[in-house]
Amino acid sequence: MVLVRLTKIYTKGGDRGETSLGDGSRVAKHDLRVAAYGTVDEANAVIGIARLHTDVTVDALLARIQNDLFDLGADLCTPEGRERGAGALRVVAEQVDWLEAQIDKINENLAPLESFILPAGSPAAAHLHHARTVARRAERMVTALAADETVNAQAIAYLNRLSDLLFVLSRACNDDGAADVLWVPGANR
Numbered sequence: 001m002v003l004v005r006l007t008k009i010y011t012k013g014g015d016r017g018e019t020s021l022g023d024g025s026r027v028a029k030h031d032l033r034v035a036a037y038g039t040v041d042e043a044n045a046v047i048g049i050a051r052l053h054t055d056v057t058v059d060a061l062l063a064r065i066q067n068d069l070f071d072l073g074a075d076l077c078t079p080e081g082r083e084r085g086a087g088a089l090r091v092v093a094e095q096v097d098w099l100e101a102q103i104d105k106i107n108e109n110l111a112p113l114e115s116f117i118l119p120a121g122s123p124a125a126a127h128l129h130h131a132r133t134v135a136r137r138a139e140r141m142v143t144a145l146a147a148d149e150t151v152n153a154q155a156i157a158y159l160n161r162l163s164d165l166l167f168v169l170s171r172a173c174n175d176d177g178a179a180d181v182l183w184v185p186g187a188n189r
Helices: 032-051 056-077 093-107 123-148 153-172
Strands: 018-020 026-028
Touching (some): 026 032, 032 056, 032 123, 032 153, 056 123, 056 153, 123 153
Antiparallel strands (some): 018 026
């Protein structure tokens, strides 16, 4: 296992509003690619907060996802198709398959959906819903990036499955769906 060693936290390289991508190229800090992997980082941080409210089994699952999200960030920060990006860390189909297997396993125990679910319930569920919405925003940013540049298709699939997993996991943290807070259309008219 190769770890990244960080010996200096600040470099002053971004003081003029630019940052370096994984291939060494420089872009504006507001570049869509930077916004996309920055939003993946935000989803990761919200998952970290959710972990404070989960049991050991869910915590372990979320820990694995957090590591995968760093893989995803590395993937997104290194543009495809450039020589200096050759050999870059990329999200792979097995990571997406693992998410699908977890979704299927968790979903087996959930109460059937009777309505749309409000992002509420237990603290863990509420934070997981928050993470889900940030993951969806990251997915929108990555698909917007993919409209203009080549993006690993597995990166997009990973974000799509991740938001689904966070949804079923939030339901699991709401007593397997029994404590979900349901939307009642027009209830306050």
